[in-house]
Amino acid sequence: MTSGYQGxxxxxxxxxxxxxxxxxxxxHFYAMIGAISTARASSCETSDPCEAFMLVCERKGDYSFIYSAAKRDSTQFRRWRPVSGDLPPILPWHCSGEGQPGHGESEFLYLDQMMVLENHSLDREGEEFVEEWLDSNKIRGVGSLESLQDSAHAALQFMGFKGSPDCISTTHGLFFPCERILADEEITILVATRVRWRFGAPGIAHCYRNAELYTPGVFIGRIDDAVATSVKMS
Structure with a gap:
């Protein structure tokens, strides 16, 4: 951890x-608070160290803690937020960027600079991006009969991903959720553009069937900064 607090x-x-x-x-949480801010945990209105870490992040304007494999809150307007407890990253891999910007309006959180994708087959550019990443890391052999999705999931597992192998395909790439998403759910994939990995970025799926749910995950694919927008969370 050599970069400054703001970085x-x-x-x-x-x-x-x-x-x-x-x-x-x-x-564990006090060390993480010290790594991102000069604020002390005692300055937060809570004695829960995990909650204190998330509050410090929110005050800093960085919501990238939502890209955790932790369960989500069931409270209205806070379904996007991890419940207090352990806060494991969705993928324990080095990322770049200063964080996930966001802002509040009334009871709602808006995540800023998000790329919004729908469930759709990969376009040629998206497919080539995934193939080139797999090839560059010698993860998928030439002429391999293994599907692109299976190869990508195997690579993520090697990197520490413990989520579902059942990915959601989009035009730009593949989204692997922390937990399996049912086929009959309405799905929108929200992908970060201000914090990312070399092969993609963290994201969160907005799912709706009988109720709204948010499921974090890993997106492997191309990021288009030009289409980034703010998204209201619930």
């Missing part, structure tokens, strides 16, 4: 700390 995203710190063992659970 460290919450997700980067979560990834860096993922495999570190602390004697006391609270020490």
């Amino acid at each position: 460290r995203s919450a997700l980067q710190v979560m990834s860096n700390m993922d495999r570190r063992i602390q004697r006391h659970r609270e020490d």
